[in-house]
Amino acid sequence: MSGIAASARDGDRTETARAGAGEIAIRGVTKNYGAGKKEFRALEDIRLTIAANEFVTILGPSGCGKSTLLRIVAGLEDASEGEVAVDGATVVGPGADRGMVFQGYTLFPWLTVRENIEYGPKLRGVPILERRAVSDRYLRVTRLEAFANHLPKQLSGGMKQRVAIARALANGPKVLLMDEPFGALDAQTKLEMQEALLDVWEKEKTTVLFITHDIDEAIFLSQRIVVMGAGPGRIVREYEVSLPGERSPEVREHPAFLRLKRELTGLLKHKEEA
Amino acid sequence: MANAGEEIGTAAFGGAASEAARTAGSSQAARPARRQRIRIFEDISRRAFAVTAVVSFAVLLLVWSILSYGKMVNPVFLPTPGAVVKTFADLLGTQAYWHHIGISVFRVTSGFVLACLVAIPLGLVAGTFRIGEAFLEPPMEFIRYMPAVAFIPLIMVWAGIGEWAKILLIFIGCFFQLVLMVAADTRQVSKELVQASFTLGATRWQAIQTVIIPAVQPRLLNTMRLMLGWAWTYLVVAELVAVNSGLGYAIMKAQRFLNTDQIFVGIIVIGLLGLISDRIFAFLNKRMYPWV
Structure with missing residues (x-):
């Protein structure tokens, strides 16, 4: 925390934020709901390590516990067994080092776009001029300059989610947790947002843990895909995504992309039948 | 037509x-x-x-x-609209009637403001923390079903028949309902917004300050608006007993002499006052919370 605040002062906070930081270790996480006869196991012995600056997607059908896992990493829920550590520090609750983007936007409706982005720095007591500099930067990164003084209700779904991403990043988190952030957007906006996210990630280089049930989205965005299955939620398989060059929209036509898509589709279909 | x-x-x-x-x-x-x-x-x-x-x-x-x-x-039971309009103009032309209006507005405002001052913080606590809910709500649920009017004899023992008695009745009538309604408003604040603030580094107190309190305000103002209507009802009840001023008293006095036109005027004046306060609240809500 203090490291982030200090580096904000010399105006290049993210350089420090990304320096070797943001490794997530999920160690044998199990999650049970209810008790006795009604006990239900949502997650079973999840083991996963995500390197600093890595972009990992967890892909799985609804009800496989992928959102629960993300919420445990965020500290919004407790694991029944096992633990999560970020850069070696055990997670005991939510904190500013793990920024989160929810599917339902969750912007503060009474704050303007700029005020939403400045929310985290303001809580930490960052002086107004530095806060302004941070929000300017992230308004630019997410191309929202023209909407700085708008209220959330005046924005489209895609723009709202840009604000949510900017708000999370403005806090200089080590990792960015994204819970199906584009799930509520229309197809065209979704594609635009995916490119925008990659663009931002390339600039910021924070660790990203991204949840989705959309196979195309997973392949397009991530360096690594972790497939989860249901009943109880567990990791089924992992894939390294190696696509050539820059991720432009055309990459969706690439044979490697299509091959992986076919494989993942088959895997998920098989899982559902089983 | x-x-x-x-x-x-x-x-x-x-x-x-x-x-x-x-x-x-x-x-x-x-x-x-x-x-x-x-x-x-x-x-x-x-x-x-x-x-x-x-x-x-x-x-x-x-x-x-x-x-x-x-x-x-029979015109004794139902005066003509013309007669009511005439009485309305006559009564509002007298200073005595404005005094009745003034004292009634004072009683309603005092009772209502006092109830808000105590009930809103308690409601926020009950709505925010489960333990607050467990401590505050069961007794409130119980008391709110006791009719406030039935407290009148008790209030007279406690507070006599002075101004405090009327204010106390309005307070009792509003307070318990208000705590429960404010708690319900608070629980309607999006849990995800609170969680978002936590992931942005907010402490528990900061989440209350920067999320729950701003988020609950529009609903809170609406609840106060509803409650003010109740306050007027309790005012009339309070003024039916042992008083010599206020709109409720004016209505009672008119009834004693079968001046139904004056009863009509009293009721209409209360209705108008209620309408004015209601519009003020509605206006404030629109003005203060453009983000809703």
């Missing part, structure tokens, strides 16, 4: 609809498809709404006029 009805149709559905209506009239056999005029949940124009509202008042006035001017009811 018939004209007004026509107005509504035209205003609501525009020229196209009235054209369709004309076509329908000219060739009944063909029965061209026509939009229904009154549709479930669908909006109507502002003008159609206003016209309908005016018509509704007009109907009320008409029924009243027929019953009173037509001598269908």
Whole structure:
């Protein structure tokens, strides 16, 4: 925390934020709901390590516990067994080092776009001029300059989610947790947002843990895909995504992309039948 | 009346609809498809709404006029609209009546403001923390079903028959309901917003300050608006017992002399005061919370 605040002062906070930081270790996480006869196991012995600056997607059908896992990493829920550590520090609750983007936007409706982005720095007591500099930067990164003084209700779904991403990043988190952030957007906006996210990630280089049930989205965005299955939620398989060059929209036509898509589709279909 | 009805149709559905209506009239056999005029949940124009509202008042006035001017009811029981308007003007011309209005407004405001000052913080605590809910709500749920009016004898023992007695009755009438309603408002604040603030580094206290309190305000103001209506009801009850001032007293006195026109005026004045305060709250809500 203090490291982030200090580096904000010399105006290049993210350089420090990304320096070797943001490794997530999920160690044998199990999650049970209810008790006795009604006990239900949502997650079973999840083991996963995500390197600093890595972009990992967890892909799985609804009800496989992928959102629960993300919420445990965020500290919004407790694991029944096992633990999560970020850069070696055990997670005991939510904190500013793990920024989160929810599917339902969750912007503060009474704050303007700029005020939403400045929310985290303001809580930490960052002086107004530095806060302004941070929000300017992230308004630019997410191309929202023209909407700085708008209220959330005046924005489209895609723009709202840009604000949510900017708000999370403005806090200089080590990792960015994204819970199906584009799930509520229309197809065209979704594609635009995916490119925008990659663009931002390339600039910021924070660790990203991204949840989705959309196979195309997973392949397009991530360096690594972790497939989860249901009943109880567990990791089924992992894939390294190696696509050539820059991720432009055309990459969706690439044979490697299509091959992986076919494989993942088959895997998920098989899982559902089983 | 018939004209007004026509107005509504035209205003609501525009020229196209009235054209369709004309076509329908000219060739009944063909029965061209026509939009229904009154549709479930669908909006109507502002003008159609206003016209309908005016018509509704007009109907009320008409029924009243027929019953009173037509001598269908003894004028002692039901004065004519004309007589009520005349009494209204006469009474508002006297200083004594303005004194009644003033003291009533004072009592309502005092009781209501006191209830808000105590109930809102408690409601926020009960709505925010489960343990607060467990501590505060069960007794409140129990007490709120005790009719406030039944407390009058007790209040007279506690507070005598002075100003505090009236204020206390209004306070009791509003307080318990208010705590429960504020708690319910607080629980409606999006849990995800609170969680978002936590992931942005907020402490528990900061989440209350920067999320729950701003988020609950529009609903809170609306709850206060509803509650103020209740405060006026309790005021009249309070002023029916052992007082010599206030609108409730004026109504009671009029009843003793069978001056029904004065009773009408008293009720209408209270209604108008309620309407004014209600509009003020509605205005504030729009003005203060443009983000809703």
